[in-house]
Amino acid sequence: MKTIVEAKGIVKRYGEKNVVDGIDFEVSRGEIFGLLGPNGAGKSSVMKMMYGASAISEGELFVIGLNAKKNFREIKSRVGVIPQEDGLDEEFTVFENLMLYAGYQLIDKNVARPRAEDLLRLMHLEDHRDKFIPELSGGLRRRLTIARGMINNPEVLFLDEPTAGLDPDIRLWVWEFLEKIRAEMGTVVLTTHYMEEAERLCDRVAILENGKILALGAPAQLILSKIGAEVVELKVEQKDLGYYLERLKENNFRYQVVGSSINVHLDEGQNNQDVLSLVFSRQVTIRRPNLNDVFLRLAGHNLRGEPV
């Protein structure tokens, strides 16, 4: 089986509002697939439908070859879920948490015990084995949540915002860990609102906004096709804006106005010096384009939801 997830026109409706508004995508075995978008774009809702925490309002969704509308129980017992709200059992220790979840998956104790010990080692949690959950830092909690999601030897891992709210060093650790996981066991599906995370980790991303997919593809490919090879950011005076835009247009440059600056998108072969000779700016940044530029171009505002 090559296709791990297959979504056809899935809709999630709350009252009258479609938070997921008919989207299609596929996830193949062995890839890290990302759902990228600002808060409220609908990525968590898509995720929850995939791992069976949310009923599907419309459309067809197949996960590991099973119909998510009918066989959610089997899906849940064969995939690994790392939700954003970890829901760790505060009354129990690190090790007991893993054993409880093994129980919920109806895994025999004698199978679960060595597996839990292995996972503690894998996650560098051995020293915290008998600590109670309230004693753990945010990073340790996240590592335990990942270990918990893997207790059933899952065929695919679903991670909802795996590094949100984590310190940079732990974020890096999680990234390296997920890359290792992909190499060893296969497929990872994650949601994120960090474009660096999507660029670094994901083989393919679906960029979401208002419950719809704006673009889908490999990050580098998306950047190249939607933006180009380079971005020149020019801060200009508001009164001169119209004049400069006219000049850029005449010279066939593609651009986007973001607040009081002009972002000029350069293709391979276009020279940034030409832009600088057309526009006078006291503050110029020349940089590589990123997924935020793609999002900005397609949605008209920043990924993080800051006003432009």
Add this chain to the structure above:
Amino acid sequence: MIKWKEPRTEKIPLTQKWALIYQIWNRNFLQFKRFWVISLLWILIEPLFILGAIGYGLGSFVSTINGVSYIVFFFPALICTSSMFISYFVSTYDNFSKLNFQKLFTSQMTTAIEPQEIVLGEILWATTKGAMSAVGVSVIASFFGLVDSWRIFPALGVIVISCLFFSCFGLLITTFVKNYDQIIYPSSGLIIPMSLFSGTYFPIENLPFGLKYFAYIFPLTHSVRMVRGLLSTGFDYWMILNLAYLLILIYILIKWCSIRLANKILN
């Protein structure tokens, strides 16, 4: 919008279903086991105080009631009432926290477990704790000669059914309330009056006007009537109706709880 259906159901073999229900029950049991001395003391001490203060203290001013001593009259009601309180409060406060703060149900749902197993597992746990208190109080009461017959066993069976009802009721309340404070309304408005007017401290025949018929709405009236019948006044066939009333209510509440909880955690 009121939803009358579970958002989804998937049939699985019964053995597997009960294995999952056991896992939910067992999680609570393991938590209880860690502090079992304190937990057990907590569920025993209050009923024993009431037994002393009301049964023996206040009861000593009553010569006989319905032909028996007050303590004999009161004891069956005591084990019904105290186990009701325990099941109800475990089912409300503990589950409110699991549902809203710990997000435990949501994370249990990421496994093979579905809302219906959570409902049954939690209800059975609250029932276990209520029944534990009734058993404990009965054991202690047997030292005072209050329990001296095999009929305590069917009586405890009735207590289990009674606790099942109040566990279901508590869980249902939990799916409606928005915060801890709101749990007090059904407690003060329903549970406490029920503990007073269900033929517990005095026979319902003594209620003024037609209120004694009204008292039969209270599930506790039926539990007390059955337990008292088994322990002192004797068996009668009306008890089948008492039992049926409770069982029907339990069936409805389990369904209702499953729908409410599923719609809450599945959304």
